[in-house]
Amino acid sequence: GNSVTQMEGPVTLSEEAFLTINCTYTATGYPSLFWYVQYPGEGLQLLLKATKADDKGSNKGFEATYRKETTSFHLEKGSVQVSDSAVYFCALNKGGSYIPTFGRGTSLIVHP
Amino acid sequence: DAGVIQSPRHEVTEMGQEVTLRCKPISGHNSLFWYRQTMMRGLELLIYFNNNVPIDDSGMPEDRFSAKMPNASFSTLKIQPSEPRDSAVYFCASTVSGDPPYEQYFGPGTRLTVT
Numbered sequence: 001g002n003s004v005t006q007m008e009g010p011v012t013l014s015e016e017a018f019l020t021i022n023c024t025y026t027a028t029g030y031p032s033l034f035w036y037v038q039y040p041g042e043g044l045q046l047l048l049k050a051t052k053a054d055d056k057g058s059n060k061g062f063e064a065t066y067r068k069e070t071t072s073f074h075l076e077k078g079s080v081q082v083s084d085s086a087v088y089f090c091a092l093n094k095g096g097s098y099i100p101t102f103g104r105g106t107s108l109i110v111h112p
Numbered sequence: 113d114a115g116v117i118q119s120p121r122h123e124v125t126e127m128g129q130e131v132t133l134r135c136k137p138i139s140g141h142n143s144l145f146w147y148r149q150t151m152m153r154g155l156e157l158l159i160y161f162n163n164n165v166p167i168d169d170s171g172m173p174e175d176r177f178s179a180k181m182p183n184a185s186f187s188t189l190k191i192q193p194s195e196p197r198d199s200a201v202y203f204c205a206s207t208v209s210g211d212p213p214y215e216q217y218f219g220p221g222t223r224l225t226v227t
Contacts, residue, residue: 032213043116043203043218044155051213089155098143098162098207098214104154 002027004090006103013080013110021075021106023064023090031092033057033066033073038087038105047075047088080110114138116219118204124225130192133222136185137206145216146179146189147203155203161187162209194226 007022025031032051036044048057053068062077073090090103117136125131137144145160159169161181169179176195181187191198201223205216 034213034215036216036218041220043205043220044216045218046215049213049215093212093214096212098209098212099157099160099168100214100216102155 002031002092002094002101004092004101004103006088006090006106009087009105009107011106011108013108015082015110015112016079017110019075019077019080019084019108021088021090021108023073023075023103025071025073025090025092027071027092027094027101029095030068031094033064034091034093034100035062035064035073035075036089036091036102038089040086044089080108082110082112084108085110116204116206116217118202118219118222120222121220122223122225124227125194126227127195128193129226130190131194131198131224131226133189133202133204133224135187135189135204135219137187137204138217139185141206141208141217142184143207143209144181144187145205145207146187147205148200149203149221150200158189191224194224196226199224199226 003026034049035047037047038044048059050057050066056065087105089105119134146158148156158171164181179189201221203221205218
């Protein structure tokens with residue numbers, strides 16, 4: 001079946017540090033890949049997505065590239081801010097399916 | 113658009129009471145999902161509907177949990193009787209099943225506390 005594996009958190013960084021949150025997946029075919037963000041006290045919201053190999057999704061300074069050869073979709077940001085403190089979820093939709101598979105989430109804490 | 117609407121935002125109840133959580137999906141979305149989030153178990157998919165029909169309820173933890181979607185703009189998740197271990201944040205999400213890549217739109221959640 002489909003699965004998504006994320007690095008364990010929490011990830012603790014100082015403001016302006018470089019961020020990487022690893023995500024790898026298992027799925028047949030060509031799934032669509034997503035990163036969702038959950039700010040404290042809120043629901044998840046889409047951060048970025050990529051629908052085919054080598055696509056790069058980007059939003060709010062965050063980027064992730066769909067790597068078919070390594071089955072990965074790592075999230076990166078060059079300079080984090082305190083306001084980026086949140087839980088980040090990697091997810092996939094297997095091709096043709098509207099049912100998502102979520103990772104367990106990675107908490108990011110950014111200190112001033 | 114108003115987004116996915118959930119009510120109540122917070123619910124505190126005593127063990128044994130019936131609890132009803134409500135969700136209004138985004139207009140035009142035909143698939144609706146109920147999730148539960150806890151620190152221990154993370155985000156769990158409980159049940160989902162397509163065109164108001166329940167498709168898969170294998171994630172519903174027990175018979176005490178039930179969900180309905182009487183029309184395209186309203187769904188309920190009911191717990192009867194409630195127990196302290198049901199304390200969690202419950203999310204509703206919607207999408208359009210005929211419009212890939214099927215990103216999900218989440219509501220703000222209902223934080224349930226059962227004492």
